[in-house]
Amino acid sequence: MRDAALWAAGAALAFLLTAGAFLFLANLATGSSAEDLPATPARGKPGPALDLDLNRDRLASLEPAPDQELLLTVENAGGKDFSNVNLTLESSSEDTANPRSRYYRRTLRDLKAGENVEVGFLLNLSEQPQASGAPTAPDERSEILEIRATTPEGVSVIRTAILPL
Amino acid sequence: MRGLLVAACASVTVLLAGCAHPAAEDPIQPLPPAEGRVNSGLGPEARPLSSGPGYKGSPSWSLGGDRVAFIVDGYVVDRTVDGEQLTRWTTKDFVAAEAEWTADGTLTMLGGAGAVEGKPGAVYRTDSKEGSLGVEKMAEDVLAMTPGPEHKDVVLALEAGADESAVALLRAGRMERVYTGTVPGTVTAVSPSPDGDRVALAVRTPGESRSGELHVFDLRSGEARKISELEDDRSILGAPQWTERGIYFVAGAMSSPADDGEPLYDLYRTEPEPGEPEPAPGVGEDFVAGGARVSPEGDRLAVVGRLNSKSPLNLYVLNLTTGNFDAVTTNEDMEIKTGADDLAWSPAGTSVAIVARGTSSGEPEVRAAPADELLDAFYNLYEVPITTPEPPEAPR
Numbered sequence: 190m191r192d193a194a195l196w197a198a199g200a201a202l203a204f205l206l207t208a209g210a211f212l213f214l215a216n217l218a219t220g221s222s223a224e225d226l227p228a229t230p231a232r233g234k235p236g237p238a239l240d241l242d243l244n245r246d247r248l249a250s251l252e253p254a255p256d257q258e259l260l261l262t263v264e265n266a267g268g269k270d271f272s273n274v275n276l277t278l279e280s281s282s283e284d285t286a287n288p289r290s291r292y293y294r295r296t297l298r299d300l301k302a303g304e305n306v307e308v309g310f311l312l313n314l315s316e317q318p319q320a321s322g323a324p325t326a327p328d329e330r331s332e333i334l335e336i337r338a339t340t341p342e343g344v345s346v347i348r349t350a351i352l353p354l
Numbered sequence: 355m356r357g358l359l360v361a362a363c364a365s366v367t368v369l370l371a372g373c374a375h376p377a378a379e380d381p382i383q384p385l386p387p388a389e390g391r392v393n394s395g396l397g398p399e400a401r402p403l404s405s406g407p408g409y410k411g412s413p414s415w416s417l418g419g420d421r422v423a424f425i426v427d428g429y430v431v432d433r434t435v436d437g438e439q440l441t442r443w444t445t446k447d448f449v450a451a452e453a454e455w456t457a458d459g460t461l462t463m464l465g466g467a468g469a470v471e472g473k474p475g476a477v478y479r480t481d482s483k484e485g486s487l488g489v490e491k492m493a494e495d496v497l498a499m500t501p502g503p504e505h506k507d508v509v510l511a512l513e514a515g516a517d518e519s520a521v522a523l524l525r526a527g528r529m530e531r532v533y534t535g536t537v538p539g540t541v542t543a544v545s546p547s548p549d550g551d552r553v554a555l556a557v558r559t560p561g562e563s564r565s566g567e568l569h570v571f572d573l574r575s576g577e578a579r580k581i582s583e584l585e586d587d588r589s590i591l592g593a594p595q596w597t598e599r600g601i602y603f604v605a606g607a608m609s610s611p612a613d614d615g616e617p618l619y620d621l622y623r624t625e626p627e628p629g630e631p632e633p634a635p636g637v638g639e640d641f642v643a644g645g646a647r648v649s650p651e652g653d654r655l656a657v658v659g660r661l662n663s664k665s666p667l668n669l670y671v672l673n674l675t676t677g678n679f680d681a682v683t684t685n686e687d688m689e690i691k692t693g694a695d696d697l698a699w700s701p702a703g704t705s706v707a708i709v710a711r712g713t714s715s716g717e718p719e720v721r722a723a724p725a726d727e728l729l730d731a732f733y734n735l736y737e738v739p740i741t742t743p744e745p746p747e748a749p750r
Contacts, residue, residue, distance in 0.1 A: 243720050245717070245718055245720070248718035248720070249717065249718050251718075281407075281725075283407045283408070283409075283732065284407075284408075284409070284427050285406075285407055285408040285426055285427050285446075286426075286427035286428055286429060286446045286447065287427075288446070331407075333407060333725050335724060335725050346722075347722065347723065347724055348720055348721070348722060349720070349721045349722075349723060349724060349725045349728065349731075350718055350719070350720050351718065351719045351720075351721070351725075351731055352718050353714065353716055353717070353718070
């Protein structure tokens with residue numbers, strides 16, 4: 190009887206010790222959920238809580254002219270507030286020999302969790318002379334709008350719009 | 355007490371054995387984003403050789419097969435096939451129409467604003483020092499060029515007068531020979547015979563706007579002779595391809611506006627002797643041909659085209675020995691470039707580089723990746739492996 194009790198107690202003790210060790214090792218391997226966010230998010234990898242909505246109809250209304258207003262919606266789809274959201278927009282030609290690129294920047298303050306805000310950019314999409322006499326694509330050249338949103342917390346999202354102007 | 359120790363050890367052993375991860379259950383890496391994947395119609399083993407914006411063309415494999423040079427918006431770059439290292443060889447305002455690797459490890463380029471419009475240009479050579487954007491002009495008034503079979507020489511067709519062309523030979527960056535014998539008309543394309551002793555020339559005759567004649571120029575004797583003259587307003591597209599089974603070329607006429615204005619070109623074959631070209635056997639009478647390139651061994655022909663005028667563009671390989679005509683890609687929604695210089699065989703004959711992009715809807719598109727990582731949004735280069743079926747085993 191005493192031996193059986195000792196066996197049972199020993200098995201329970203060993204189970205607890207081993208389970209504790211595995212829990213400790215598992216915690217070391219994964220870390221806390223907050224640490225999962227990379228300090229510098231990989232390029233092009235959308236952040237988990239930030240979204241950019243580019244309305245197609247609005248994009249379709251853009252013309253190759255100055256003072257073109259692009260409206261986009263920035264959404265905090267996560268559960269935490271963002272103190273800042275930095276927005277950068279690069280406008281360039283599909284013709285990579287054309288050195289012209291235009292850069293635009295906006296900053297949003299205090300984007301609450303679940304909130305979405307419409308942001309406007311006034312773009313100069315006027316046509317540039319072709320950089321060289323190089324052969325071109327058979328159809329119209331496109332304008333490329335690359336929009337990045339980043340937060341100090343390390344969340345980022347990127348969208349590339351291709352406009353056949 | 356000993357019983358307690360034994361029980362503890364047994365429990366630990368059982369728990370460790372149960373919780374250990376077998377090697378096969380390593381974490382699976384996430385799939386790359388959709389924008390980084392090659393369109394499945396180009397084949398399961400096709401892989402991109404470029405990405406991002408830019409109008410690309412004229413791929414050329416280095417002799418070792420480890421690099422591919424190509425033209426982007428007029429300037430010349432090359433990329434290592436495995437390492438993705440991109441090197442630009444000219445300034446961005448350079449205007450190249452064609453770029454070819456030569457045996458000395460430099461690139462020979464036909465360039466100049468006129469060259470991309472079918473007018474004479476100049477031939478340049480890149481600096482052998484990687485990273486240098488300097489180029490050396492080697493010849494002017496160049497109508498067309500082609501490297502020889504081993505890429506030691508470059509054969510040039512030169513403008514020799516108002517409706518007359520000459521042939522010259524470049525070797526190691528120097529003008530080795532300018533032949534005195536001339537060709538009546540304007541040479542629009544040139545390609546070497548498998549042994550390198552002769553070249554086939556597509557020629558535009560005086561007063562014509564189309565390249566309707568096929569000539570052969572002997573590089574040993576310096577003599578040229580006409581072997582074919584096309585009728586019915588047909589024009590030769592690009593360079594004729596001199597194979598072990600004759601000279602193949604793509605020719606046709608612009609279709610009527612009722613046919614959407616798309617040119618309907620056919621693939622032809624002729625002997626390198628005076629005679630009438632015949633439709634290339636094996637491809638089918640409805641086949642619409644675009645660019646064509648002979649394999650390094652001279653026994654196969656890669657052709658971009660459509661099985662009929664309503665079919666999607668695909669890459670096909672015509673085995674000139676067996677007559678088999680096989681589709682290499684099963685594309686339905688990519689625009690594969692059909693330019694005469696927009697496909698190239700690897701030196702080992704194991705793959706072909708093509709240029710393609712996704713069909714444009716004409717509407718704005720939004721992608722969740724940086725522009726320079728996008729593939730099918732722009733014209734990009736792809737390496738498409740060519741598998742040659744083993745010949746059936748002979749009965750014993």
